[in-house]
Amino acid sequence: xxxGGVAYRTIxxxxxxxxxxxIDQTRLPFRFETRTLExxxxxxxxxxxxxxxxxxxxxxxxxxxxxxxxxxxxxxAGLEGALALLAATRPTAVNLHxxxxxxxxxxxxxxxxxxxxxxxxxxxxxxxxxxxxxxxIGGHGLAPIREIAAxxxxxxxxxxxxxxxAGWLATVDWGTALAPIYxxxxxxxxxxxxxxxxxxxxxxxxxxxxxxxxxxVPHTVIADNAGGHLMQHGQxxxxxxxxxxxxxxxDVANKIGTYLxxxxxxDNGVPFYVALPSPTIDWRLSDGLKQIPIEERPARExxxxxxxxxxxxxxxxxxxxxxxxxxxxxxxxxxxxxxxxLITERGVAPASRAGLATLFPELARxxxx
Amino acid sequence: xxxGGVAYRTIxxxxxxxxxxxIDQTRLPFRFETRTLExxxxxxxxxxxxxxxxxxxxxxxxxxxxxxxxxxxxxxAGLEGALALLAATRPTAVNLHxxxxxxxxxxxxxxxxxxxxxxxxxxxxxxxxxxxxxxxIGGHGLAPIREIAAxxxxxxxxxxxxxxxAGWLATVDWGTALAPIYxxxxxxxxxxxxxxxxxxxxxxxxxxxxxxxxxxVPHTVIADNAGGHLMQHGQxxxxxxxxxxxxxxxDVANKIGTYLxxxxxxDNGVPFYVALPSPTIDWRLSDGLKQIPIEERPARExxxxxxxxxxxxxxxxxxxxxxxxxxxxxxxxxxxxxxxxLITERGVAPASRAGLATLFPELARxxxx
Numbered sequence: 155x156x157x158g159g160v161a162y163r164t165i166x167x168x169x170x171x172x173x174x175x176x177i178d179q180t181r182l183p184f185r186f187e188t189r190t191l192e193x194x195x196x197x198x199x200x201x202x203x204x205x206x207x208x209x210x211x212x213x214x215x216x217x218x219x220x221x222x223x224x225x226x227x228x229x230x231a232g233l234e235g236a237l238a239l240l241a242a243t244r245p246t247a248v249n250l251h252x253x254x255x256x257x258x259x260x261x262x263x264x265x266x267x268x269x270x271x272x273x274x275x276x277x278x279x280x281x282x283x284x285x286x287x288x289x290x291i292g293g294h295g296l297a298p299i300r301e302i303a304a305x306x307x308x309x310x311x312x313x314x315x316x317x318x319x320a321g322w323l324a325t326v327d328w329g330t331a332l333a334p335i336y337x338x339x340x341x342x343x344x345x346x347x348x349x350x351x352x353x354x355x356x357x358x359x360x361x362x363x364x365x366x367x368x369x370x371v372p373h374t375v376i377a378d379n380a381g382g383h384l385m386q387h388g389q390x391x392x393x394x395x396x397x398x399x400x401x402x403x404x405d406v407a408n409k410i411g412t413y414l415x416x417x418x419x420x421d422n423g424v425p426f427y428v429a430l431p432s433p434t435i436d437w438r439l440s441d442g443l444k445q446i447p448i449e450e451r452p453a454r455e456x457x458x459x460x461x462x463x464x465x466x467x468x469x470x471x472x473x474x475x476x477x478x479x480x481x482x483x484x485x486x487x488x489x490x491x492x493x494x495x496l497i498t499e500r501g502v503a504p505a506s507r508a509g510l511a512t513l514f515p516e517l518a519r520x521x522x523x
Numbered sequence: 524x525x526x527g528g529v530a531y532r533t534i535x536x537x538x539x540x541x542x543x544x545x546i547d548q549t550r551l552p553f554r555f556e557t558r559t560l561e562x563x564x565x566x567x568x569x570x571x572x573x574x575x576x577x578x579x580x581x582x583x584x585x586x587x588x589x590x591x592x593x594x595x596x597x598x599x600a601g602l603e604g605a606l607a608l609l610a611a612t613r614p615t616a617v618n619l620h621x622x623x624x625x626x627x628x629x630x631x632x633x634x635x636x637x638x639x640x641x642x643x644x645x646x647x648x649x650x651x652x653x654x655x656x657x658x659x660i661g662g663h664g665l666a667p668i669r670e671i672a673a674x675x676x677x678x679x680x681x682x683x684x685x686x687x688x689a690g691w692l693a694t695v696d697w698g699t700a701l702a703p704i705y706x707x708x709x710x711x712x713x714x715x716x717x718x719x720x721x722x723x724x725x726x727x728x729x730x731x732x733x734x735x736x737x738x739x740v741p742h743t744v745i746a747d748n749a750g751g752h753l754m755q756h757g758q759x760x761x762x763x764x765x766x767x768x769x770x771x772x773x774d775v776a777n778k779i780g781t782y783l784x785x786x787x788x789x790d791n792g793v794p795f796y797v798a799l800p801s802p803t804i805d806w807r808l809s810d811g812l813k814q815i816p817i818e819e820r821p822a823r824e825x826x827x828x829x830x831x832x833x834x835x836x837x838x839x840x841x842x843x844x845x846x847x848x849x850x851x852x853x854x855x856x857x858x859x860x861x862x863x864x865l866i867t868e869r870g871v872a873p874a875s876r877a878g879l880a881t882l883f884p885e886l887a888r889x890x891x892x
Contacts (some may be wrong), residue, residue, distance in 0.1 A: 162752025183844030225756070328886035351825070353722060353746040356842060359825075362820030363847035375849040377722040378827055379747050386812060387784070411748025413755070417786040443755060456720070456746055458729075461828060461840030471830025471840060473725060478718070478732035480744040486752035 174224035183364035194223035225453030245416025288328035295334025320396025404490030405442025456480035552733035564594035577693025657697035665701025689765025740874035773859030773874030774811025
């Protein structure tokens with residue numbers, strides 16, 4: 155997507171053919187800066203310090219980290235060392251381990267001198283595949299946006315509410331929940347996005363607002379509290395969110411607060427869509443509320459917040475009464491009964507076992523056995 | 524309620540018998556400071572600059588403002604000038620105009636030399652009546668808390684979620700939604716309060732957390748997004764919130780985001796109570812969603828936030844991506860169908876016309892005519 159009129163991905167090989175450049179997301183939204191990675195250690199550090207974040211982007215960065223390692227030391231020991239180093243960065247990240255396993259499978263049987271070139275090619279392929287996956291999700295999600303637009307007067311925007319950041323900054327390009335929105339905007343379908351700020355980490359106010367603004371998509375930031383009121387007054391035409399994990403029955407785990415928006419959408423007859431690449435479906439699970447463990451994150455994410463001071467410096471502030479503690483569950487589960495449709499790379503499915511099995515018969519069968 | 528073991532009200536006459544002292548709420552939660560008011564102009568300024576806030580406290584401050592004015596100039600012109608000055612501070616505040624009308628009615632027919640003493644007595648009466656009203660609400664709200672406590676193991680706390688600040692800092696003492704909680708705590712019923720931070724102005728994280736902490740009531744601050752998840756997992760026994768305006772049919776306008784918590788409570792079978800003094804019932808209204816206008820407040824309340832920096836200074840900082848705009852509806856309406864009960868000074872009523880009419884027959888009749 156574009157920043158200042160220039161098309162970017164979140165990660166790309168530098169012109170010299172071996173260094174890797176990423177957007178430093180710890181500096182967003184107040185500064186746009188890139189970082190150049192020259193070693194596997196730097197790639198690992200970029201992941202741990204959240205210079206890069208978002209499951210697909212973490213996987214892509216790890217893949218390029220292996221490529222950088224092969225340039226330094228393409229021996230078996232060098233390969234295994236790099237895989238271990240990168241695997242330790244975010245132990246629970248599924249995409250990370252998937253990408254590393256794929257790199258090992260591609261490289262282990264090659265002669266060391268062939269490994270660096272193959273690693274760069276495989277990392278590039280992982281990136282391109284992610285872009286294609288997100289682009290396909292966008293294409294399928296565009297259909298319901300067009301349908302709503304068809305019922306409006308010319309020029310009247312489709313109002314779409316989103317929560318957290320499931321945009322291109324979390325992937326290599328396009329994003330998941332935001333992909334249909336970018337496609338609609340680029341196709342000239344007028345859209346306006348209500349951006350939930352998404353406390354406590356404010357990924358909406360910081361990242362979603364930033365990336366929509368940089369690409370030129372009309373949007374308005376709102377407190378997480380405001381969405382229900384807007385739906386009651388007909389100001390939201392549809393909701394699209396992402397997901398971290400989806401059950402085979404269509405229950406959806408996503409950023410904390412998603413469930414509240416799904417309830418409000420249901421109460422007001424607003425379509426509620428979840429965009430997801432099929433690898434986030436956990437075919438073993440049938441009850442999201444009982445089976446998906448919810449990460450409890452540090453209280454400091456609630457009690458403190460980062461912002462831009464009047465002096466132009468980015469700093470961290472305490473916003474909760476001193477002495478008061480905080481709880482910070484990071485995700486919640488939205489039951490399938492509240493989900494209008496799951497937007498996948500193969501099409502839009504009803505949020506049910508039958509709906510998902512129709513689109514992914516080979517996966518649904520495999521796990522049911 | 525107590526701060527550091529000392530019992531306070533939010534406003535009280537100084538020991539000299541004429542100055543008036545208030546807690547400076549613009550400095551909370553990071554500083555506890557009081558301000559002494561010596562003139563009607565200072566009382567007016569305390570209201571406009573939000574040194575005092577909360578409808579009942581604004582009314583009480585205006586009443587004492589008239590008393591201060593009568594000490595300076597008790598002539599008819601002096602009285603009318605003070606009433607006009609104070610009325611202009613917060614044009615839409617119902618309690619403010621009610622308190623000023625009451626002061627005029629009490630003073631206008633008195634000889635000027637009798638006015639100052641009568642004004643101080645009337646202001647004190649307004650304060651004492653507010654305390655009694657809140658105390659009565661607390662008494663009636665204590666019953667459902669005790670009922671839940673009776674079903675728990677000894678020592679296990681009743682978990683109560685609240686939104687925004689309907690505590691003693693918004694009134695003269697006790698508060699509305701928090702009054703039952705203070706009474707329960709003081710009576711030895713173990714309670715624990717989930718405090719919604721209440722974006723955008725963070726009255727929960729700042730004021731509710733502060734006053735609960737200062738009085739010693741166990742509590743935990745959460746992002747507004749977290750309440751639904753906690754209810755899904757049985758961690759909320761009941762919800763108690765305040766209200767700014769209630770229809771004769773039991774629809775409730777309260778701080779933005781209240782509706783989302785009511786939906787989650789309904790979806791999870793959690794009792795949802797609204798505490799209110801009867802003057803907040805607007806007997807002319809029958810459809811809150813259609814008839815209650817919702818104030819749109821400045822975008823800056825969403826894009827910027829006040830906090831305590833590492834240097835110990837309180838400052839304002841930007842948290843939304845530069846260039847992105849924000850919308851800020853300040854209240855939402857929770858339909859009566861989602862409300863378990865209305866806790867008033869006369870008892871707990873079902874949220875319906877019949878329920879309210881049973882408790883307030885003389886008021887319900889008057890308006891229905």
